[in-house]
Amino acid sequence: MTLEPVAIFRSPLSSKFGIPRQSGLVPALAGEIRLEGRFRREEALRGLEGFSHLWLLWGFSANRGAASDSLLVRPPRLGGNRSVGVFASRSPYRPNPIGLSSVRIEHIDAAAGVIRVSGADLMDGTPVYDIKPYVKYTDSHPDARSGFVDETPWQPLEVVIPAALESCFSPQDLAALRQLLAQDPRPAYQDSDKAYGFPFAGHDIRFTVSGNTLTVLACVPSAV
Numbered sequence: 001m002t003l004e005p006v007a008i009f010r011s012p013l014s015s016k017f018g019i020p021r022q023s024g025l026v027p028a029l030a031g032e033i034r035l036e037g038r039f040r041r042e043e044a045l046r047g048l049e050g051f052s053h054l055w056l057l058w059g060f061s062a063n064r065g066a067a068s069d070s071l072l073v074r075p076p077r078l079g080g081n082r083s084v085g086v087f088a089s090r091s092p093y094r095p096n097p098i099g100l101s102s103v104r105i106e107h108i109d110a111a112a113g114v115i116r117v118s119g120a121d122l123m124d125g126t127p128v129y130d131i132k133p134y135v136k137y138t139d140s141h142p143d144a145r146s147g148f149v150d151e152t153p154w155q156p157l158e159v160v161i162p163a164a165l166e167s168c169f170s171p172q173d174l175a176a177l178r179q180l181l182a183q184d185p186r187p188a189y190q191d192s193d194k195a196y197g198f199p200f201a202g203h204d205i206r207f208t209v210s211g212n213t214l215t216v217l218a219c220v221p222s223a224v
Contacts, residue, residue: 005127005128007113009034009123012124013124013180020152026119026183034113055102056099058128059127072084102139103119168203173200177205181207196215199222
């Protein structure tokens, strides 16, 4: 079976560090689905204007090397301290490196083959293998149970960005950055004294976390 990308995803997040752990967690985060090659035709998107959300099937292209043989993973939601089966998790390290995300449609430019979306958990350059409309009468399950996720409520961090650093970003990017940081992008095993960082919207962001407060230390233009 050969998978051919139908599109490439464009995002202000150019590395795995900082990517939201699930789609929908950072609704202010904007991105673009850009159809590729023979798929970049107006008729491919005909009728999509009637939908509000999409399912994206995509590849974990930044995961280097072969997939792990282990069938156990340690989810960040459990602090990385408890193992569950890979098929009971959303771990990016899977037998087949395929991701599934639900995103909101913000604008469709069918002539250019571009769909602008929000709330994605894909990094810049991710290959998209399929695009499907979200249908609420089959895809929404209000009475669903979520296993260990229901048992471990997530507490977002308080984010402090000094006023002098806010000018690095447009209002939309600043709102997205605050939501990203509130999700605590650090790995499951954390060093409370360490400064962490990741690239976002052409800048390198450095921050520390103390208790439930994340403080941005620096925002400098990324090296080209």
